[in-house]
Amino acid sequence: MAGGFDLRSRLSAVARSVWAKHDVLGEGWLPLWCHMQDSAAVAGLLWDGWVPERVRALVGGALPEGEVDGRRLVVWLAGVHDIGKATPAFACQVDALADRMRDAGLEMPYRAGLGADRRLAPHGLAGQLLLQEWLKERHGWPGRVTGQFAVVVGGHHGVPPEQVALLELDGRAELVRTPGGSEGAWLRVQGELLDGCAAEFGVEERLGQWRGVRLPQPVQVVLSGLVIMADWIASNPDLFPYFPLETGYDGGRRVAAAWRGLDLPGPWRPRVSQEDAPVLFASRFELPPGAVVRPVQAAAVEMARAIPGAGLLIVEAPMGEGKTEAALAVAEVLAARAGAGGVFFALPTMATSNAMFPRLLDWLDRLPAEGGERLSVLLAHSKAALNRDAAELRARSRQRVAAVDVDGAQRVPKVGEEGAGPAELVAHQWLAGRKKGLLSSFVVGTIDQLLFAGLKARHLVLRHLAVAGKVVVIDEAHAYDTYMNAYLDRVLGWLGAYGVPVVVLSATLPAARRRELAQAYAGAGGDEGRFAAVEQAREYPLLTAVCAGHDPLLGRPAASGRGGEVRLERLEDDLEALADRLEDDLAGGGCALVVRNTVDRVLEAAAVLRGRFGADSVSVAHARFIDTDRAENDRRLLELFGPDGSRRPERHIVVASQVAEQSLDVDFDLLVSDVAPVDLLLQRVGRLHRHQRSGRPARLREARCLLTGVDWSAPVPAPVRGSEAVYGRHALLRSLAVLHPHLEERRGLSLPGDISALVQAAYGDGSVGPAQWAPVLQEARLVHEQLQDTKAKAADVFRIREAGKDGRSLMGWLAGGTGDADDTRAGRAQVRDSPESLEVIVVEELEDGSLATVSWAGEGRGGLPLPTGSAPSPRAAKAAAACGLRLPARLAKSYVIDRVIAELERFYFESWQVKENPWLAGQLILPIRPGCPTLLAGFRLMYTRENGLEVSSADA
């Protein structure tokens, strides 16, 4: 077994006296030699049993003897990672353990004696220095090639050191070896430990050849990640107990027990499938009876098989073409080819991630698996703890991580573990938590979780290691702005460098954006002409495949979807006019959707329409509701207007903000919409006559969209102020311009036939719209371009660089980054460019002044008492945590936010800040009485189930 190292026998008693860990509370400690061989053994086991083939091939590809060398290298680096602990700067910290070393002949000052200078010699940095010295002096390496290996040691606490720090430490020899009588002893001990590691971990004979190696930066990153992972596992005292041990020391047995106790699921090992698309889809998805594979799906799988190497595949197609299934099928094909050990499915929102999660689980259940195979799965976003599917999975796979001795209890085989059958899906305990979670094999999460791979932050290497072994799927790629795109492109560049297959899903992408994505993945390198065809393609649906060093492939499968025609009409921006019009159009019944660009416009329209049609016939949807209410609103919309039409009202109006333009499968007879950027407007139009439905009222049998939110009488139509604030004049005017012919000539809009042309025209550079609009359009474009420029620059501040030249060390990779979480609100780096906002937990204040979860929350979560003098029950705390509410931007403006927070902190309860019950810890609490205004920082806040949160000035 790989754990059978015996480093100890290679060391003198002095070298064996060096300590690595101690137990703050007790007497326990761990000698350095032991932690070295524990870590090395874990690294080897990870390499053999956890690291996906893709990552092994990546590392092996940089070394003369391939993956055999790769394993040696990672084991050795894990073995030596804490060599910096063999220094006075580190060892002096614990008196009792330092005294043992002093007794053995290693002199050192007391902790206080070194004082603040110890900060110059963190043990990671000291280790890098020692290792570089040793490679130069013992093995004759030129200094400049040592950094690419040693930086893995230097960065094992999450941030690769900067060059200046290394130089500074180099000038302070006393921190690394006590000068004077014992200097020789220190030198001998450090040399002994490094020599011993080289010999014991099998690299002594390899160092001669390795000095000629130029490690690519992606390889340095994954090596760093693996060493950190090995260190974290080997530093867990439940797995690797401290000395003194209850029984005798047996290195092999110690490691075997730990590995057995950790019980980490291995990587997915996808098989290369040759099935035709229809067979493949039928076996992997539950398709409705009679369903056939769509041309886009079949073509995507075919193209995935045709890509010459690891590649990027962009799938542009309208909704309803089964892009998600296509992505999973393609992921399986590409994973098998690339040796990827998992999938990361990134979506734009928590809600879409939650919806995707069970679909991924279903797919995993249908994948061919070997008997007893276990696969780790994770839902990754900030509120995943509240998700029921994820909680169930966690409960099912609960296990304690602790060493299990070989003679001890065997892990009880779970049902279905033996023999063929679906793999067991687990949420592994060790993989819980923000920094480790993504190391699970299958991850569904928000796009932010992927974009963080481009953000300079501590332990970034772990995120990269997680992503480097997977296939990455990016959904709704058209939905991200310039700031997020800057991160996305940088991440794509690294994914390309790792050889990670990527699937990008989108409705129509602006052609320039399509080229940017392709080029970002392929690397900036040289031949830009290669991508001209990618930008020129105008077909829809469209497949684009990119693979470094090859010309892009384009595929043009047929569209299968049913077509539809929609007529566009102008409607004056006036509430009475709107109500009149709806009274006419809904005279014979029918359901209308009114989409407004701001919440205030939603509420003012709803008020007027309720007056005309009655409160029961008008409902409101926007995002300024408590999370549970928001979910209930969505559920109700789906129930009334979803595919099952049995509860569809006779006559109803839904007034909604942009929440109605996203992912809800609802159908309306008539649409009224504020003018919006054309792609978003088309999404709204997608809610019109969406389902086949007989018996639409006669005057609504033709699909119509009434466009409003514009002063149509102006020489150049002028969108209302709120719309401009949200979307900018440029996007709105371009949208109006490309729609102009349809409005003027009353030419219907064909769906999905016209989508691509409209989007390309609106987002292209060509002139659009009547000639007399040109000056206004031009001015709006300049403003827009300046704003995009600002955003791109802002995104660059905390963004990592592209991978540097092979052999260039990773030192300074995260320089100028965010480092540890800094607690100032403003200083926090982000992957979304948005102004500050505040989220509160809404609770209900009862008559007697006590607090409880809001009484109307469903699913047994309502009215649970929240005592302020003691910790609430976990059930009540979790129920309360589900009642999050984002406050409107005006409460988070820089001039008022401090006051808002200060006033909310009146409801900071010490007893709620407990670790064991973290649901409410650190949250801002907003107590309300439904229907009664609450005063906060000079504002009147009013929450009702009908309208959500309304804010007005307190003195109004």
Add this chain to the structure above:
DNA sequence: AATAAAAAAAAA
């Protein structure tokens, strides 16, 4: 001081 929706923040 009037503008959507969207996400998010612990180590060895």
